Amino acid sequence: MEPGQPGGSGPAEPGPLPRGVRGAGPKASASPPSGAEAQLQRCAPAVAAVLPAGGRGERMGVPTPKQFCPILERPLISYTLQALERVCWIKDIVVAVTGENMDAMKDLIQRYQHKRISLVEAGVTRHRSIFNGLKALAEGQRDAQLSRPEVVIIHDAVRPFVEEDILLKVVTAAKEHGAAGAVRPLVSTVISPDADGCLDHSLERARHRASEMPQAFLFDVIYEAYQQCSDYDLEFGTECLQLALKYCHIKAKLVEGSPDLWKVTYKRDLYAAESIIKERISEQIHIVMDTKEDEEHIGHHFEEMLKNELNHVKVTSGSLCHPGRDLQQIILEQCYNFICVNVKTSEFEETQKLLDVLTESNISILYPVVVISVHFLDHKSVPIGQKMENLMQIREFAKEVKKRNILLCGLLIYCPQEKQKLQDSLRRGAIIIATLIKERNSGLIGQLLVA
Numbered sequence: 088m089e090p091g092q093p094g095g096s097g098p099a100e101p102g103p104l105p106r107g108v109r110g111a112g113p114k115a116s117a118s119p120p121s122g123a124e125a126q127l128q129r130c131a132p133a134v135a136a137v138l139p140a141g142g143r144g145e146r147m148g149v150p151t152p153k154q155f156c157p158i159l160e161r162p163l164i165s166y167t168l169q170a171l172e173r174v175c176w177i178k179d180i181v182v183a184v185t186g187e188n189m190d191a192m193k194d195l196i197q198r199y200q201h202k203r204i205s206l207v208e209a210g211v212t213r214h215r216s217i218f219n220g221l222k223a224l225a226e227g228q229r230d231a232q233l234s235r236p237e238v239v240i241i242h243d244a245v246r247p248f249v250e251e252d253i254l255l256k257v258v259t260a261a262k263e264h265g266a267a268g269a270v271r272p273l274v275s276t277v278i279s280p281d282a283d284g285c286l287d288h289s290l291e292r293a294r295h296r297a298s299e300m301p302q303a304f305l306f307d308v309i310y311e312a313y314q315q316c317s318d319y320d321l322e323f324g325t326e327c328l329q330l331a332l333k334y335c336h337i338k339a340k341l342v343e344g345s346p347d348l349w350k351v352t353y354k355r356d357l358y359a360a361e362s363i364i365k366e367r368i369s370e371q372i373h374i375v376m377d378t379k380e381d382e383e384h385i386g387h388h389f390e391e392m393l394k395n396e397l398n399h400v401k402v403t404s405g406s407l408c409h410p411g412r413d414l415q416q417i418i419l420e421q422c423y424n425f426i427c428v429n430v431k432t433s434e435f436e437e438t439q440k441l442l443d444v445l446t447e448s449n450i451s452i453l454y455p456v457v458v459i460s461v462h463f464l465d466h467k468s469v470p471i472g473q474k475m476e477n478l479m480q481i482r483e484f485a486k487e488v489k490k491r492n493i494l495l496c497g498l499l500i501y502c503p504q505e506k507q508k509l510q511d512s513l514r515r516g517a518i519i520i521a522t523l524i525k526e527r528n529s530g531l532i533g534q535l536l537v538a
């Protein structure tokens with residue numbers, strides 16, 4: 088499966104090529120390149136990325152280094168790798184990891200099927216870790232799989248929301264200026280204290296910027312800078328752009344980045360990152376119904392209700408047994424939320440079919456997929472005791488599919504004959520569904536909620 092953006096709104100589409108950047112979009116790989124593309128590819132620089140991931144995350148205050156802290160049960164660094172590897176014109180991604188985390192990193196690469204990754208040993212400071220990554224590229228290490236790139240991107244492993252757009256901008260600017268980096272307006276004013284802890288002076292906020300990542304450099308420039316720089320720089324420096332200026336006289340081009348480029352540093356940043364990811368993977372819901380025949384059935388009113396109530400998300404619908412919108416296509420679009428509306432039976436036949444398709448697709452490797460099996464309780468239903476007995480099987484199904492990162496819940500909608508009361512039940516059902524999808528709470532799996 089091709090990884091997409093971190094919780095992104097769509098599949099990993101290759102973007103435009105930076106002027107002179109070698110790329111291999113679907114067109115380039117499927118058919119011979121056109122004249123212009125071929126020329127572009129010939130004069131294009133090779134681009135690699137170095138990700139320092141050897142820190143201890145002391146400010147986070149937890150024993151696990153923050154790059155390995157789980158977000159929706161997947162380590163933070165995996166989201167960053169996913170964001171970089173979806174950019175097809177980045178040829179190699181070199182990650183600097185400490186010896187003690189090397190095996191964990193290798194497992195992670197295998198488990199989440201990351202591609203184009205090489206590992207190097209981290210250094211005791213961030214600059215030393217980056218330098219180790221650059222050396223591996225310069226020397227074409229890793230069994231000659233790596234080659235010296237023309238442009239190198241440096242990006243912190245703990246900034247998971249980096250988009251292709253900003254990578255393209257910094258690489259293009261680096262090609263022209265020698266170095267480039269993403270910046271943001273300052274949130275707070277920067278002040279200098281004197282030796283007594285009193286205000287010495289403050290900086291004019293509008294004239295300064297916060298330096299973020301990604302940054303990009305002509306490889307020869309940054310490698311030279313790291314070779315030249317002092318032990319003091321390697322020990323206490325925090326700014327790669329400064330090294331390029333100090334040792335190679337290259338004035339980096341500063342590029343405005345998005346607010347999502349912030350660095351996960353404190354515990355609250357993990358919660359913020361989780362919220363962003365949850366929001367992004369909740370943008371689409373697909374409804375599957377076990378019949379399309381009985382147009383008057385309550386199931387169709389419920390589908391309408393969902394479409395009205397969840398109007399901030401894209402709601403699509405289809406059936407597993409009738410030709411309609413192809414489920415495979417929906418999965419390719421990276422939909423992570425499915426509602427199975429069971430009209431015909433009180434069994435899980437249709438839900439089971441849906442779970443089989445989802446399991447086979449591997450879509451849940453990267454994000455937890457929510458499946459809600461909806462059932463109706465009306466005056467025509469089989470005796471309630473029997474119905475409940477059937478529905479309680481959901482516990483077993485849920486336990487089984489949780490192993491595949493699928494979160495299955497049941498929803499029983501009570502259907503009184505009075506129209507207004509029925510509408511209220513359906514609306515409550517829609518609200519429960521919206522909450523289950525938004526929260527993605529694995530504590531609720533296997534529960535049968537009643538609306």
Ligand SMILES: Nc1ccn([C@@H]2O[C@H](COP(=O)(O)OP(=O)(O)OP(=O)(O)O)[C@@H](O)[C@H]2O)c(=O)n1
Nearest residue numbers: 139140141142143144145146211212213216244
């Ligand atoms: N010796 C180090 C120190 C830091 N980093 C990496 O540099 C990035 C940014 O550094 P920072 O946020 O300071 O990370 P930590 O050093 O882990 O955090 P802290 O300062 O809170 O300990 C992180 O991806 C971190 O893993 C690294 O590769 N090698």
Ligand SMILES: O=C(CO)[C@H](O)[C@H](O)COP(=O)(O)O
Nearest residue numbers: 213243298299300325326327
């Ligand atoms: O801020 C930065 C811009 O250059 C770097 O991204 C880096 O994260 C700084 O690391 P540290 O928090 O260890 O100083």
